[in-house]
Amino acid sequence: MTDLTSLTISQASKRLKAKEFSAVELTESYLSVIERANQTLNAFVVRNDDQAREMAKASDVKLAKGEGGTLEGIPLGIKDLFGTRDVHTQACSHILDGFKPRYESTVTQNLWDDGAVMLGKLNMDEFAMGSSNETSYYGPVINPWRNAGSNQALVPGGSSGGSATAVAARLCAGATATDTGGSIRQPAAFTGTVGIKPTYGRCSRWGIVAFASSLDQAGPIARDVRDAAIMLKSMAGVDAKDTTSVDMPVGDYESAIGKSVKGMKVGIPKEYRIDGMPEEIEALWQKGIEWYRDAGAEIVDISLPHTVYALPAYYIVAPAEASSNLARYDGVRYGLRVDGNDITDTYEKTRAAGFGDEVRRRILIGTYVLSSGYYDAYYLRAQKVRTLIKRDFENVFNDGIDMILTPSTPSAAFAIGDEEMAADPVKMFLNDVFTVTVNMAGLPGISVPAGLDKGGLPLGLQLIGKPFAEEDLFQAAHVIEQAAGGFIADKWW
Template structure:
């Protein structure tokens, strides 16, 4: 059997690669080697901050042996990228912050353990905004990721979105068959929209948070970024499941999500929330939304206008709740047990110097906001009020479900913007999450599907929001949108 051309191997979907492995068209070692070479050639993107080629080839060889013995798992031999927020046993994990230094975990996160259980191969660790705090992957201690996409006739470097910018860029540039990501306020879906990839944030509690570096524990949820809706379904099935080590993990069976892709969506009622028509939204995004509505109508759906009246309070509530939880979660980074330790004359100075050196500006900003809103004089005015708003936002969705089965919205208010464009304006950066934070506050599944290009030839995404634990319907609608949109464009290779 002659080795196939390596670029044709990296351009495969996850499903296509698994089928090819099963048919013995190529081996996992060949598939993995092709991805290792692609990663080496794509270093200008800065998507991978740690490459593990030797480990990948060992895992691939073990996979080929399992396949030969007839004991292959659901993901056997598929090379994946892992966001550097997931602890990987024996492999450096930093959350892209200097404060963790060269931290090497002695344990494996549950989500990645599930992937290795099913036979997946680890190519390395992916770049992200520091501690997952950011919408452009510019707060990383390893420098920003560059989006593989470029505007028409332009060589301006664009953001891949954040915080899972490395995951999205790596999938878009065919450096891995899929990637793990996390979403606290849109960090899976917004990068997916900016890179022409598919990303799903499942229901809160569907994937274990154990071994994932914490940002805001009541909002964080792991999920995949993939090339197609079906690939995302295959990955989410492997990543999900009950974990007694995570008290918020749901003890419920995991459906075969891929079985929902391709199902008829005739008769479903799709809600269009009127509050998502924000001032100054680009006409191209309005048009994309209208296209999405038309495609779902053609597929036999009924379109219903719904109201989510508390949407305008979602961002302010999110930027109180998330930093409050972050300030509590990040208190453990004190230079005592692991990671960076700066010198100081006494214990207080060691704490202060370690944090001043180790944390980046955005992380410091959020810790300060969080400490402020939790402080004695302001707790009721800010934090408690934000929790009440959060409850109202969840109730808005509960009311909407009386009228519809799922919601359709844009994923992000713009296409990818230039690196450095919003980095000096935190508010402009935070506004990127305007369509995505509501589902984190309510714990609902939501997914971004690439559905079109803007006038510069950059990808735009549509978001589907589902009822809690109803990822199946979300996948069915996403599959129909993917088919109607026929989005097949790839970023032109410049790296």
């Protein structure tokens, strides 16, 4: 019999509907793979075996009657940032010890309504702050990819590192993730998986632990473009509980796959050619350009002049919003409490013990830039720069560009415990140099595996679309996928 965990969502769905195997068998296959692999890879922080079996059983009842949703019986991993009723939801932070919400996030509820099965909660950087999954209270996640001939453990990227590793190592059929500055696309690029951050407002943020509310968006990490399209269709939609969710019909993303890109105008922004970028990334980008040219698209050189300012502006806006969002962790209402001499002392001791170094740094930066006398110099200026970043994109789209092609990351996956990055927080920030612009402008962006570097590690290309043009991204991403083929790590774990 086929290894059921080798099937994509679309393959498994067809065969479940044809009753070639049951949803319980599919879920059991994943549970036994997780049992064997998770100790090594550390992708799941909580396993949900009993509930997963129950959900799979319920799917089988529906499938037997020829009923069931688009994800009926499909086993998924859920990033620990999503509120899941009565199940561990801690944003991989010590400060949320023991937290089990009495509610379900809208995005995960949408997935369960379509029949998906929850295998467990996935590791991530604490409160989604990080680009390597090393800031998690539950320890780092290991990338299933390694350099050829090397045993050195590599990071899967972050913050959705658990999601990326779980999908790449086939510990789940697909995973939810979130992206505030690149947290879906960078880990997808590091693990040879497909990750899409939809337009701001496309998915409800309700029930997802907030990091930076004007930037956060949920999206899937999946094995291929089609699976990402199937998952996003289920996750997306307007929600009365999130006033920033947008009331527009959700596209039929899957049907966009396979359509020709002939005549499409693909912009190549010169500002994404940065100093010190490895030649391999440049070569990969050129390859992508050739693929689109061969497919009949028109390649146009464009300029997005404020690109370089996106990352510094992000490191004002995101910490500022985080310092406000994370004020609620006070030791009174949920999670950890460290008792002090009085209430202020309790707050201070709880928050000192509960937050890790990266989170603490960002709260302090955020508090500083919002504090009296500095607001105009930092926060207001950053929001003005953000207007200019968005305007850059509007200008090129108004000039007739349909989408923009860039590398996803400035490098392949790096080693766990990289000393340079540990010593200099800004070095770690630079991972997001190509992805963060998209969050600042609220646009959709997808990372697609496009090749391997000389060490055999996956590299991704990113497509940036117009607001709510996710269909265009799936259509165009498929061109890269067809040309590059899929990439699967050799199993060593």
